[in-house]
Every structure is written in structure tokens, then in C-alpha cells.
Amino acid sequence: MPEGHTVHRIAALFREVFVGNRVEASSPQGRFREGAELISGSILERAEARGKQLFLHCEGERIVRVHLGIYGAWDVVTLDGDSVRAGSPQTLSLGAPRATRRRLGERETSFDADEPFPPAPRGAVRLRLETSDVVADLRGPTACEVHTPEEAAAVLARLGPDPLLDTGIRGQRDFVRRVSSTARPIGVVLMDQSVVSGIGNVYRAEILFRHNLDPYRPASSLTAETAIELWKDWSKLLADGVKTGVMMTRNDLDAAGRKRALRVARERYFVYKREGLPCRVCGVTVQMDLMATRKLYFCPQCQRS
DNA sequence: GGGCGATGACAAG
């Protein structure tokens, strides 16, 4: 997925294009018909992310919670703002204003869509949100539900700190406390959303590598200093990811290399999906193990206990 | 056109 950075980007985009507006909701696929009816025509009051969870607060204390899971995505098509505002006869005579399509999820893309507006739903669209000049299609989410404030609060209560929300010393202390209180492997603990929000399989592998940490080491054996460094690093990576839309975890590149890595996915990581290739730092073969059902990539040399 | 894997999280046993 869609790790935490993606969901914060979606929330920011929704704040830009939906919040404050009356939004029509539908479920072209049919699997969210009742939920869509509950919120359709109401004003979207807030859009917030916490870790991998998105909360859309609608008028009337109805909150749509969306979790993209491993392959969910939002396709957002916006009419070009200038064209819409200009509304000049010239623009109109040229036909429909240009639409821009953005996908936020699995692989982010952005391109001008050569299609009429609103576009017909393609594939299995669980939820479509629509105003006169924006359409957002949700497909493949692991969760899409309408909650009461109490239900939403219950979900939030189960989530560990998110560096973008729990800034400062409090979030850091909370993280350190949760990490130090379990003997489970740090590679498992970083993926546990009740310990820390937003880290997924890519960030897990990369953060562990960046700190030369053996993924199997008991979390409680880390020093407080190390735990603090992990929190600070996650804070930085998340902020970067939200800004660029890309998970870029290499810190060994010059400007040109960095630019290239932003374009070429396989250049972005130290170890993720590099099983069998030489470690970028020491040259030893990168290894892949299954840890808690997920593929864990690490360098057995750089990440020794 | 079939199979498979993917940035995830549950529940059941």
C-alpha cells in the first residue's frame, strides 16, 4: 500500500478539492451502496489521515473510514482549475476542459486524462465521490465503512503515534515506551500499527537497514537512544514521502543519483526487493526471509546484532 | 487469457 505517506497525501488532496463542498457519493460496484446513500449530498467537513487510515468527516456526524489495504487506490480526476474558472467562449469552443487524473495508492501516477468529464467508472469502483469539477474513485480498499464518532474514536484509540500528528516529545516518548515494552522482534514491531502508525513493508526494511539493526533483535533490547533515532528517522522519511509522493530511503546519493532514484523505483531502496543483489554498502548478498507473513529484506552483514 | 504477486489486516484455530 500505500504506506502512511500516501494516505496523508490523499487527505491533503481531499482537503483541497472536497472539504467545505457538498459531495455526491455512489457505489458503482454496488458493495458500498448503503454507506454511499448515508453520506451522499452532505458537506465534507474534514479529511484526516492517521497512519494508513483515512477519515472523511461528513455533515451529520457520519465518518467514512477508508483503509486501502495492500492494493487499494484512489483515482482522482479534476477539471483544470484555470479552464473551469476562465470559462471563456474560446475554451468552451474547444470542448471539455482538460482533466487531470491522479492515482494515489499502489503506484502513484499523474497525467492529463483525454476523456470527457465526469469519466465513466472503470473497473470495480467501491465508492465514487463527486462534485461539479472533481471525481474520486476508490477501488480495492480493505475497509470502507461509515462510522459514528464513537466507532471512529475506537479505531483511533488502537493506533500508535503518527509523527505528522504526534509531533514533539510526546509522540517520541509514546513510541519509545511502546517499543521498549515488547520482546517481539523489532522487524515485527515496526509493522504493528498499535505501536507506530504508517510504517509498511518498504519503510520497515529500509529503516532497519538505515540503523544497522538486526530485524530479529527483541524490540525491548534497543537502547532508548536507538528507539529515539528510529522515531526521528521515521518522522523524516514520512515527511519526505508526503512531500514527494515517493518512498525514497537512500541517503548515500549525490544530487544526480537522487534525482534518478526519484524516477526509477529500484534505485530508491537499500534492501527492499533487492534479494540476491549485493548490498549497496558492503557488497554482501541481500537476504529475504518471511517475517510475520511478509517478505523481509535485509543485509546480513550490515544488520548483524 | 490464466496465474501470480503486491506498499495490509483480520479472524479462526
Place this chain on the structure above:
DNA sequence: TTGTCCTCGCCCA
């Protein structure tokens, strides 16, 4: 620990 759900793009024939 295993099974299940969600959808799509890519690989191979």
C-alpha cells in the same frame, strides 16, 4: 500460524 478478503497489472503462454 494459516486462511481469507480486496483488485489490478504484469508476466507468460
